[in-house]
Amino acid sequence: MSGQKIVVLGTGGTIAGTSARAGDNIGYTAAQVGVEHLLQAVPALQALTDCHLHTEQVAQIDSKDMDAPVWRALALRCAHHLQETDVRAIVITHGTDTLEETAWFLDQVLAADKPVVLTCAMRPATALTPDGPQNLLDAVAVALTPGAGGVVAVAAGEVHGARWVQKVHPYRVNAFSSGDIGPLGFVEEGRVRLTRAWPKNQPSALSGKALAAIENIVDAAQWPRVEILMSHAGASGAVVNALVRDGVQGLVVACTGNGTIHQALETPLVRAQASGVRVVRSTRCPEGQVLPKPGDVLPDSFGLSPVKARITLMLDLLGQGAD
Incomplete structure (x- = not known):
């Protein structure tokens, strides 16, 4: 084992959801399975020899209920781990409904030279053919890709930059798009094929010099x-x-x-x-x-x-x- 660490932060969502019936992909309850158990259910992740997976449960919610306190906690844990020299990347398990918002929030408040990879699922963990395990594998593949950096989202074999990613379908497993700019890349059999360069963490023109830093997020009462x-x-x-x-x-x-x-x-x-x-x-x-x-x-x-x-x-x- 190389000693490099990938930190996997869990926040809940459909990827951690369960249903009473295995064939039920919509009548499930989100955020029921802990992030450590999600990883244990993917044998290929347990077989990794070039990194160590470290898990933390930051939250356990349906992402439709995402709010400022969870964002604050998530940003702080990301900032903490990004500063650790032995951490290569961060992977975040998240619900699909507000994934694009969390991705953009983290993009704006983190100096993420290392990869911060959000992933998710459209089907619960108890589905007959859950998409979460493959998305987790793909997210880790992105995290391990040489030169990777910035905040990205990975789902259905596609890599999307935080600025452009958007949920565009309420049910199908390939529910995300980057609009007319297209995906940042694709994950194919564990390898990433980029269509353009990794995103660079630059403040948007709208936020200017007043872009909030982590300290502002922590100190703000409201x-x-x-x-x-x-x-x-x-x-x-x-x-x-x-x-x-x-x-x-x-x-x-x-x-x-x-x-x-x-x-x-x-x-x-x-x-x-x-x-x-x-x-x-x-x-x-x-x-x-x-x-x-x-x-x-x-x-x-x-x-x-x-x-x-x-x-x-x-x-x-x-x-x-x-x-």
């Missing part, structure tokens, strides 16, 4: 409140007014098309921005991004999806509060 709204036919501005009265600090709008907003919604959003609420436009289109135009009153998300724009805006506000 994270900034940022909500997501959608523009649609017949949209109303009433919800904007209600959120402003309730003390919201940031609003991300999932706009139609190229950042367009229903006029009944746009007027109160501009008013909210003038009152000090941060407003950011994204698009509800699954591919492409908002192309800004001269004279835009509301800023765009620099290509981030609504949920990722929310995270970056939240961290930006958190960083400003720490100045």
Whole structure:
């Protein structure tokens, strides 16, 4: 054994789910099996000789319930292990519903020169043909790949960068996509074939110099409140007014098309921005991004999806509060 260590952090999700019937892939309960038992159920992982797998259970939740305290705990454990000289990589088992959000959050707060690999499953551990074991094997293969680095997601034989990964299907096992940019690479019989270079950890243009550091996340008594709204036919501005009265600090709008907003919604959003609420436009289109135009009153998300724009805006506000 080489002495190199891969730390596997468990957070629950479908990959750790169980069902009363082996053929039931939707009527299961998530987050029932511990991460150590998940690894023990994959003989090929036990046979590894070039690394040591170290497990920690950070959380045990259905990822639809992901929240700031779990993100804080996960970021701290990642930061701790990334500093250890004998740790080669981190693998995180996660639910599929909010995996893209956790991946982007970690991308923004970690200096992840080493690989941080999130993996998951669309079928529970008790399924007749669970996808979790293969995804775990593929995640470890990515973690062991020379030159690998940054935060990535691995599922159904594909490797996706944190910036672009998105869940695009509620049921099928290949539920993730990177939109029109395509996967970062593929895992084929334990080997990674890249289509482009590994992601470099660089702050997004939206977060700028106020990008939240780990210290801000730890010290903050309460994270900034940022909500997501959608523009649609017949949209109303009433919800904007209600959120402003309730003390919201940031609003991300999932706009139609190229950042367009229903006029009944746009007027109160501009008013909210003038009152000090941060407003950011994204698009509800699954591919492409908002192309800004001269004279835009509301800023765009620099290509981030609504949920990722929310995270970056939240961290930006958190960083400003720490100045």
